[in-house]
Amino acid sequence: MRGYINAFDVVVVFSILSLALALDHQPLEDPTLDPHHQSAKSYSGYKVIRADVPLAQVPMIEALEESLDVEVTARIPKGRMLTIDVLAAPEAESKVLQVLKYFDMEYEEIIHDLQDMIQEEIYEEIENFDLRSQHQMTWDNYHSFEVMHKYLQYLEEQYPHLITLIEIGKSSENRSLVVAQVSSGTNQPAIWIDGGLHAREWVSPTTALYIIRQLVEKYEQNEAMVTMFDWYILPIANPDGYEYTRHYDRMWRKTRSKHFGENSRCVGVDPNRNFEFKWLQGGSSSYPCSDVYAGPYASSEPETVAISEFLMERKDQLMVYLSFHSYTQVWLMPWAYISDLPKNLHDLEEVANASATAMKKHNNTEFTVGTVTKLMYKASGSSVDYAYGPVGIPFAYAIELRDLGQYGFLLPKNQILPTAVETFDGMKVLAREVYKKLPKYRKHSSSNAELITSEETTELGTASDETSPS
Numbered sequence: 001m002r003g004y005i006n007a008f009d010v011v012v013v014f015s016i017l018s019l020a021l022a023l024d025h026q027p028l029e030d031p032t033l034d035p036h037h038q039s040a041k042s043y044s045g046y047k048v049i050r051a052d053v054p055l056a057q058v059p060m061i062e063a064l065e066e067s068l069d070v071e072v073t074a075r076i077p078k079g080r081m082l083t084i085d086v087l088a089a090p091e092a093e094s095k096v097l098q099v100l101k102y103f104d105m106e107y108e109e110i111i112h113d114l115q116d117m118i119q120e121e122i123y124e125e126i127e128n129f130d131l132r133s134q135h136q137m138t139w140d141n142y143h144s145f146e147v148m149h150k151y152l153q154y155l156e157e158q159y160p161h162l163i164t165l166i167e168i169g170k171s172s173e174n175r176s177l178v179v180a181q182v183s184s185g186t187n188q189p190a191i192w193i194d195g196g197l198h199a200r201e202w203v204s205p206t207t208a209l210y211i212i213r214q215l216v217e218k219y220e221q222n223e224a225m226v227t228m229f230d231w232y233i234l235p236i237a238n239p240d241g242y243e244y245t246r247h248y249d250r251m252w253r254k255t256r257s258k259h260f261g262e263n264s265r266c267v268g269v270d271p272n273r274n275f276e277f278k279w280l281q282g283g284s285s286s287y288p289c290s291d292v293y294a295g296p297y298a299s300s301e302p303e304t305v306a307i308s309e310f311l312m313e314r315k316d317q318l319m320v321y322l323s324f325h326s327y328t329q330v331w332l333m334p335w336a337y338i339s340d341l342p343k344n345l346h347d348l349e350e351v352a353n354a355s356a357t358a359m360k361k362h363n364n365t366e367f368t369v370g371t372v373t374k375l376m377y378k379a380s381g382s383s384v385d386y387a388y389g390p391v392g393i394p395f396a397y398a399i400e401l402r403d404l405g406q407y408g409f410l411l412p413k414n415q416i417l418p419t420a421v422e423t424f425d426g427m428k429v430l431a432r433e434v435y436k437k438l439p440k441y442r443k444h445s446s447s448n449a450e451l452i453t454s455e456e457t458t459e460l461g462t463a464s465d466e467t468s469p470s
């Protein structure tokens with residue numbers, strides 16, 4: 001297997017792509033802008049191909065994304081290789097295979113027909129007019145933004161002493177961006193969690209909501225977590241994109257903003273490339289139709305602005321930033337824009353490893369811990385870099401939840417609850433481990449955290465029987 005790229009290879013790849021490149025000159029019109037557009041995008045015949053690619057040749061595969069209906073949906077490190085998942089449209093499949101074969105790359109088809117899997121997932125949300133049940137939230141199905149939002153309102157009504165909803169902004173399509181503040185009212189150091197920044201990663205909002213549920217509805221069992229920390233949880237960070245995946249395009253990733261220019265009428269920006277820190281400095285695209293489009297300028301998205309401002313306003317209180325994504329089961333640390341290691345790498349790793357160990361307890365779900373650039377790819381303008389960099393939150397992470405690619409973004413319903421339960425196990429340990437390190441990081445002495453007795457901390461440690469870190 002060759003480990004370098006020469007000019008001849010480039011010529012071969014581009015000749016394979018020649019037909020596709022010609023397609024680039026067609027006007028870039030998003031079909032969904034048609035007011036009569038009603039039907040969902042079909043992924044019939046779309047395949048996911050998994051290939052082992054030497055690092056040097058990854059750009060060759062990425063070149064396919066620019067010109068074909070092809071997307072690299074996952075990157076999993078494997079020594080000096082990268083295992084990548086390539087989502088290919090039927091008309092692009094033969095070209096992808098030609099390139100893989102030319103470079104002698106090992107590959108296998110892991111999803112035969114994506115539409116078949118989407119079909120299995122379809123679930124009609126039926127409005128429940130039974131007034132006795134005050135919300136319809138469950139963890140055996142993926143629900144609409146409306147159902148999830150109403151659940152938060154229900155919690156606020158039932159548990160006003162524990163949970164306060166804060167609208168931190170509105171999406172492009174005017175949906176509320178709602179942070180659930182869970183607090184015992186004593187202004188503790190805080191943990192931020194966001195879910196659903198990427199629209200198609202459906203298990204992420206449900207997991208974030210489950211954490212809110214455990215902290216509020218199961219407060220008696222989890223009291224120590226709320227005594228130690230205030231929690232700010234934004235479960236649906238990209239509600240427009242989420243609703244769009246439910247009705248029109250299951251694989252949509254971006255927001256739904258419309259920044260139309262002369263050359264493009266493509267919709268949406270990758271919010272996780274849009275944050276105002278090292279914006280557009282690698283691992284993102286200035287091409288509006290790209291799935292990693294960084295936006296016309298930094299913080300162009302109302303979702304990004306709302307999160308950035310909220311984090312900045314509470315920078316002295318926030319100790320942890322966590323962003324839930326899927327899939328590939330990795331626990332990611334800064335930096336994402338550069339391969340440099342974060343200053344407090346040792347502490348970041350200790351907390352992540354302890355939490356990942358706890359997440360393994362129930363179902364043996366294994367998470368790999370590492371920096372974004374080491375485990376995945378360079379990504380500038382990400383939320384984790386923004387939280388760690390300009391905001392200065394010492395424990396900043398992004399977690400790619402289940403699975404390892406068998407279902408990818410289409411994680412079956414029967415895995416929603418197990419994913420949520422194991423992640424909550426991780427959160428318990430995360431809270432405990434960060435709490436132990438607080439004296440080292442405390443920014444303000446006004447916090448009451450030190451008033452918690454060591455007895456209570458120990459109680460948390462024993463009440464949950466997670467494996468203790470060594």
Ligand SMILES: [Zn+2]
Nearest residue numbers: 198201325326
């Ligand atoms: Zn994501």
